[in-house]
Amino acid sequence: MKSFLFKRWNAFLRYLDIPGNGPARVYLHGLGCAASADFPQVIVHPQLSGYRSVLVDFFGFGFSDRPKDFGYSLENHAQTVAQLMDYLQLRNCAVVGHSMGGSVAITLAAQRPNLLSVLVVAEGNLDPGAGTISAEITSYSEEDYIRRGHATLLQEVIQEALEGDAGMAAYATTFHIASPHAVHRSAVGLVKGTQPTMRERLVQLSIPKAYVFGEHNLPDPDQDRLTRDGVTVLVVPQAGHAMMEENPDGFARVVGSWLEEQF
Numbered sequence: 001m002k003s004f005l006f007k008r009w010n011a012f013l014r015y016l017d018i019p020g021n022g023p024a025r026v027y028l029h030g031l032g033c034a035a036s037a038d039f040p041q042v043i044v045h046p047q048l049s050g051y052r053s054v055l056v057d058f059f060g061f062g063f064s065d066r067p068k069d070f071g072y073s074l075e076n077h078a079q080t081v082a083q084l085m086d087y088l089q090l091r092n093c094a095v096v097g098h099s100m101g102g103s104v105a106i107t108l109a110a111q112r113p114n115l116l117s118v119l120v121v122a123e124g125n126l127d128p129g130a131g132t133i134s135a136e137i138t139s140y141s142e143e144d145y146i147r148r149g150h151a152t153l154l155q156e157v158i159q160e161a162l163e164g165d166a167g168m169a170a171y172a173t174t175f176h177i178a179s180p181h182a183v184h185r186s187a188v189g190l191v192k193g194t195q196p197t198m199r200e201r202l203v204q205l206s207i208p209k210a211y212v213f214g215e216h217n218l219p220d221p222d223q224d225r226l227t228r229d230g231v232t233v234l235v236v237p238q239a240g241h242a243m244m245e246e247n248p249d250g251f252a253r254v255v256g257s258w259l260e261e262q263f
Contacts, residue, residue: 001036001063004084011065013080016055017088018043023117023263024052024090028081030099031134031186032175034062038098041248047256054088056081058104060182062174072185074100074194078107085115094118094259098244100125100190103198110194110201118262119205120234120255122212123241126202126222128193137187150180167242203229208262212255216240234258 003012016036027043029035035055043053057064058077070076081104085093095116097105102124109119125131133153140149154176161169175183194201202209210232213220217240227233234254239247 004087006067006080006083009059009065009067009070011059011067011070013059013065013084014057014063015084016040016053018053018055020050020052022052023092023094024054024088025094025096025259026054026056026081026085026090026116028056028095028097028101028104029058029061029174030101031190032061032171032178032183033099033101034174034177035101036062037170037174038244039096042244042252042255045249045252045256047252048259054084054090056084058101058182058186060179060186062177066179066182068181070182071189072182073189073192074103074107074198075111076189077104077186078111081108082112082115085112091115092117094120094262096120096122096255097124098122099241100186103190103194106198106202106205107194109205109207110196113205113207117207118259119202119207119209120212120259121202121210122243122251122255123214123217124198124211125190125193126199127197129191131190134187134190137184138191140184142181142184142188145184146180150183167240167245170242170245202231208232210234210255210258212236212243212251214239214241214243214246232258 027039034057093116095105102121212234236243236250
């Protein structure tokens with residue numbers, strides 16, 4: 001685990017930097033998750049291994065610090081990733097983002113198009129508005145979420161994990177160490193979205209771009225809509241939203257095969 005200091009917040013952003021061939025691949029995680037937990041099991045797969053892989057834990061999540069004066073919007077997260085990539089002298093990368101990380105990846109591509117040449121969005125939020133978890137989080141004020149909401153949601157996640165949900169079992173691992181104020185502000189950022197929207201930005205990008213669905217979440221009207229808009233649609237079999245945990249082999253094969261076609 002490596003650390004990059006942001007002097008503005010006196011806080012360290014932490015990441016894994018796995019040596020390998022270029023172009024590098026940068027992996028971004030979802031709300032309440034951590035790239036250091038979600039992606040190691042897929043990047044060692046033969047279909048994804050051998051490339052330099054940078055796994056970034058956003059501020060407030062995983063091993064990274066939790067600055068209280070950081071905004072935690074999609075733009076804020078994208079800016080910290082961009083500064084880390086500048087520090088590492090990464091250019092023309094493939095960026096793979098899951099869920100909120102996909103939305104951050106789209107924002108990053110719009111803000112700093114020189115940093116990446118390929119984009120993979122795995123069930124990322126494309127439109128402003130609340131998903132199931134972000135809706136529950138943002139139903140609280142930040143103060144109430146910190147005081148009681150985070151613990152309540154964590155117990156719900158743990159209960160689903162105990163009932164046999166493999167995705168929730170993996171989610172519980174990282175959610176209980178995520179900063180409550182970071183979770184709430186990030187969820188608010190997801191609900192607010194960006195202007196232009198994440199969908200509009202994704203469609204406008206001229207680089208190769210793919211959107212990944214878990215098979216269990218299909219059919220979805222976006223499957224055809226994204227295809228019409230020039231976005232390659234990929235499907236991970238036998239998986240839902242937590243696709244890296246539910247079928248890591250399938251995720252690596254589907255995403256790795258498409259990435260190899262782009263370089």
